[in-house]
Amino acid sequence: MGKTIQTLEHNLDIAEIRRQFPVLHQQVNDKPLVYLDNAATTQKPLAVIDAIKNYYQKDNANIHRGIHTLAERATADFEKTRDAVKAFIGAEHREEIIFTKGTTEGINLVAQTWGRAYLKEGDEILISGMEHHSNMVPWQMIAQEKKAIIKIIPINDAGELLMDEYEKLLNSRTKLVAVVHASNTLGSINPVKQIIQLAHRHGAIVLIDGAQSTSHLDITVSDWSADFFVFSGHKVYGPTGVGILYGKRALLEAMPPYQGGGEMIGEVRYDGFTWNELPYKFEAGTPNIADVIALKSALDFISVLGKQNIRTYENSLLQYACAKLKSLEGIRFIGTANDKVSILSFVFNDIHHQDLGIILDKEGIAIRTGHHCTQPLMGRLRITGTSRASFAVYNTMEEIDRLEAGLKKAIKLFR
Amino acid sequence: MNVSIDDIQKEIIEDFSIFDNWDDKYAYIIECGKKLKPLAPEYKTETNLVRGCQSQVWLHAEHKDGVVNFYADSDAIIVKGLISLLVRVLSGHTAEHVVKSDLYFIDKIGMQSHLSMTRSSGLSSMLKTMKVKALLFLEQEKAN
Numbered sequence: 001m002g003k004t005i006q007t008l009e010h011n012l013d014i015a016e017i018r019r020q021f022p023v024l025h026q027q028v029n030d031k032p033l034v035y036l037d038n039a040a041t042t043q044k045p046l047a048v049i050d051a052i053k054n055y056y057q058k059d060n061a062n063i064h065r066g067i068h069t070l071a072e073r074a075t076a077d078f079e080k081t082r083d084a085v086k087a088f089i090g091a092e093h094r095e096e097i098i099f100t101k102g103t104t105e106g107i108n109l110v111a112q113t114w115g116r117a118y119l120k121e122g123d124e125i126l127i128s129g130m131e132h133h134s135n136m137v138p139w140q141m142i143a144q145e146k147k148a149i150i151k152i153i154p155i156n157d158a159g160e161l162l163m164d165e166y167e168k169l170l171n172s173r174t175k176l177v178a179v180v181h182a183s184n185t186l187g188s189i190n191p192v193k194q195i196i197q198l199a200h201r202h203g204a205i206v207l208i209d210g211a212q213s214t215s216h217l218d219i220t221v222s223d224w225s226a227d228f229f230v231f232s233g234h235k236v237y238g239p240t241g242v243g244i245l246y247g248k249r250a251l252l253e254a255m256p257p258y259q260g261g262g263e264m265i266g267e268v269r270y271d272g273f274t275w276n277e278l279p280y281k282f283e284a285g286t287p288n289i290a291d292v293i294a295l296k297s298a299l300d301f302i303s304v305l306g307k308q309n310i311r312t313y314e315n316s317l318l319q320y321a322c323a324k325l326k327s328l329e330g331i332r333f334i335g336t337a338n339d340k341v342s343i344l345s346f347v348f349n350d351i352h353h354q355d356l357g358i359i360l361d362k363e364g365i366a367i368r369t370g371h372h373c374t375q376p377l378m379g380r381l382r383i384t385g386t387s388r389a390s391f392a393v394y395n396t397m398e399e400i401d402r403l404e405a406g407l408k409k410a411i412k413l414f415r
Numbered sequence: 416m417n418v419s420i421d422d423i424q425k426e427i428i429e430d431f432s433i434f435d436n437w438d439d440k441y442a443y444i445i446e447c448g449k450k451l452k453p454l455a456p457e458y459k460t461e462t463n464l465v466r467g468c469q470s471q472v473w474l475h476a477e478h479k480d481g482v483v484n485f486y487a488d489s490d491a492i493i494v495k496g497l498i499s500l501l502v503r504v505l506s507g508h509t510a511e512h513v514v515k516s517d518l519y520f521i522d523k524i525g526m527q528s529h530l531s532m533t534r535s536s537g538l539s540s541m542l543k544t545m546k547v548k549a550l551l552f553l554e555q556e557k558a559n
Contacts, residue, residue, distance in 0.1 A: 352491035354469040
């Protein structure tokens with residue numbers, strides 16, 4: 001331990017970064033923890049933990065309504081996060097940023113409001129063959145209700161979208177395209193700008209699921225002309241229970257509200273109500289104030305390090321892991337797209353992924369095993385699950401060595 | 416008199432007491448898994464499938480001459496080893512004994528984490544299914 005990995009290329013002091021993550025410094029099953037389940041959730045830096053603590057210790061008050069000092073402080077901090085998110089994802093207007101519980105709620109919000117208002121019988125929704133269940137089931141639910149049709153954009157064996165097939169699927173009935181930016185199972189990065197351009201030519205709107213991309217890649221929703229973009233706080237070094245729905249202002253304005261309650265109303269009478277303006281129209285009830293405030297600290301953490309530095313370093317981790325693991329007898333990588341985030345899925349024909357996960361845990365190594373909430377994709381690839389190691393900026397080459405050693409030990413036990 | 420559920424549990428706890436590290440313990444469980452007779456294909460049915468998140472487990476139960484016998488299989492070897500222990504403990508006893516059994520051996524051999532909710536191994540649903548099947552036999556017995 002303590003070896004600083006510092007190269008000119010990425011300009012990051014990884015040992016210093018690791019010091020900011022208290023959770024990493026612990027023993028699991030008497031071994032130093034190696035946390036490689038970052039695609040499920042990232043760990044939190046001290047700045048995020050402190051922001052939550054500070055809020056409850058100093059500022060706790062309900063926002064937007066109170067006239068007193070604490071309420072004003074809490075409101076100001078809460079709204080600062082909206083500005084931070086706007087800048088972070090390259091949006092044009094702050095009212096285009098809606099706070100949600102997470103990616104899943106963002107997608108459900110669009111499906112239940114935009115979908116309910118605008119989908120008609122026979123309309124077509126395109127999703128890709130590598131979608132997470134959360135970018136699939138909400139569409140299936142509204143499609144069933146509206147008698148709309150869901151079509152799947154196919155992928156090749158490497159886990160890349162077949163853009164030619166995508167173009168062929170687009171037509172005047174296509175109302176919405178919902179595609180993941182980076183696959184949680186395969187790591188594949190999809191060409192979102194191109195996907196959006198093509199959809200717009202046919203008058204369809206596009207939702208991009210940024211759950212797996214936002215901590216790794218530059219997000220520029222306005223430049224892409226994305227109609228909706230969703231992500232979760234807890235996968236970008238922020239707290240759980242907070243997420244973002246970005247929507248183009250005109251679209252959000254045209255959509256009915258999602259949930260009714262306080263905050264989302266303009267005026268309430270016994271015989272009805274009017275809606276509040278954006279973004280509050282979609283934020284009924286007291287929001288998750290502490291976690292929204294702490295999300296800003298997470299985005300600041302990423303911005304200070306620099307997305308390009310993070311991408312370069314994580315890419316070197318991925319390359320190193322591929323090189324190390326490919327020599328293991330019988331290993332097969334799942335997801336070999338040209339352009340990938342730092343997610344490495346693999347299978348062994350003779351060893352069940354669950355067995356690998358159990359042994360690695362005994363070695364203090366946390367990976368994810370299973371279908372990763374992408375059952376249809378598993379079917380397409382003719383597997384029942386994978387083992388997945390996913391890397392974040394605080395991971396090290398030494399940890400990948402530990403993963404390799406753990407896998408070797410497991411292989412010896414099982415064969 | 417046959418050995419009781421309690422006796423078999425004590426036997427297993429005794430077997431495991433010689434291991435002083437997890438490697439040996441898991442190696443033994445894996446060995447148990449490999450030794451468990453594969454379930455005949457005709458029993459690997461949808462109705463015999465016990466739902467777990469990550470691995471598949473099939474459980475077939477028979478009630479003959481007043482005792483219950485279990486036959487099981489899994490596509491994951493550690494789970495298969497663990498269910499082989501359950502099969503060993505709960506087979507050959509009356510349905511009533513199976514229903515009323517308290518399986519403390521899992522805890523004593525340090526495998527309780529596999530029964531917890533977070534372990535999506537399906538072992539806890541497996542154990543529950545074994546008892547439910549025995550309960551059905553018990554009710555049939557009473558009805559006859």
